[in-house]
Amino acid sequence: MSKRTRIFIGILLAYALGVGWLMYRQLEDIDPRYRESAEESLVETAQLVATLVERQSVDGTLQAEALGPVFQALYARRFEADIFGFRKTRVELRAAVTDRDGRVVFDSLGRETGKDHSQWRDVRLALQGEYGARSTPDIAGDHRTTVMYVAAPIRVNDRIIGVVSVGKPVQSFGQFVEAARRKTVLVGVTSAAAVLLLAVIVSLWLVRPFGVIADYVRYVRSQRSFSLPRLGRRALGAIGAAYDEMRDALAGHSYVADYVQTLTHEVKSPLSAIRGAAELLQEPMPDADRARFAGNIAREALRIQELVDRMMELTALESRRGLDTVAPVALGPMLRDLAAAARHAGAPRGVTVDLDVPPEEDVPSVEGDAFLLQRAVANLLSNAVDFSPNGGTVTLAVKRARHTVAITVRDRGPGVPQYAEGKVFEKFYSLARPGTQKKSTGLGLPFVKEIAELHQGRVTLTNAPDGGAVATLALPSFA
Structure with a gap:
């Protein structure tokens, strides 16, 4: 939360x-x-x-x-x-x-x-x-x-x-x-509900006067056929988005302050490394040391650039009220392309990527933004490859539940430590990679979480019973 x-x-x-x-x-x-x-x-x-x-x-x-x-x-x-x-x-x-x-x-x-x-x-x-x-x-x-x-x-x-x-x-x-007590309770509950309703109406009026209705009408117009359950889910999603914006309007100042404070903390370390290396470069030193310090500056600058880019992507995603375009997404071809790219990334360490996907005609479909879903699964695969041991195996699978389609990514790494189980989806929180002991920007999983919520789905990261971690992206099934 x-x-x-x-x-x-x-x-x-x-x-x-x-x-x-x-x-x-x-x-x-x-x-x-x-x-x-x-x-x-x-x-x-x-x-x-x-x-x-x-x-x-x-x-x-x-x-x-x-x-x-x-x-x-x-x-x-x-x-x-x-x-x-x-x-x-x-x-x-x-x-x-x-x-x-x-x-x-x-x-x-x-x-x-x-x-x-x-x-x-x-x-x-x-x-x-x-x-x-x-x-x-x-x-x-x-x-x-x-x-x-x-x-x-x-x-x-x-x-x-x-x-x-x-x-x-x-x-x-x-x-x-007793009659007076009943009337008092009724008046109190009615007044509280009225004040809460007024707060919702005023917040919606201040934040997005007609955004909810416009989004919903746009979605209804884009449908190829009428489906009452689908429209109901979309309506609940629009109400949820309105709630989020009302919440942001009431708590926006604290949220921005927290964002700035955390970003400042994350940037401080690479800036200190750049400053230290720049000061040392002003002194006479062998060419090998000079090249090493120049490389440190380039590496830390790249780290800051990556942090800023990911931060901008996540901020842009959080500001969206819903998906701009909704269309059927063919999961089979998308997962095959992502598995191939992950195999190439894991090849230097001998990490293999297994794909567990049903035949093409049995692959479940979802509706949403294909580009965002591809980015989400790619993030999960990248994490799985990074946390896999040398020569390990990552399994990418998809299966249909009763009302959802679950995309799972499993590695055979050390799993999620107990102290980190409730923090992995927090912004800027990252665990050290087993091989290099380096940390990422800590914005990948929050990015995946935002994408899942835009699709009325959810993402989880748990430990497998026999070792390793399992990331699950669950999306509503519209088939």
């Missing part, structure tokens, strides 16, 4: 994590807000009931009997209330009255009458003239049965003679909490 892709994905991840964190905080904040609203309502209800009891207890004796018929009639009432889509048909409010010792003298549900509630937080604080509230489950350990209670003191002649505690099951407003 290139640094451009990592930077772009990092931006998306940072945005997603930020939205996720905000949504998490918002979801966590919903339940406390509903509880605060319910508690505020319970405070007023408790004060109301306490006032009613005070009017019945004017002589200082706690009188709560009048609440019994009221709550019986209240619980018997049936009604229908549509509250933001939720149907409510009965009253769930409960109330209890305790005397000055905290013993229950009235319970609207009839469960706690006669019990000691003096240690409950709401009752204890209210008996002291302070604000008291608590949340207690009806069934121990089951938070779904939690009930919120708020207490208010009953005062007669400035003396507290008891406490009214009113409660409401949390489950009664829990449905509103």
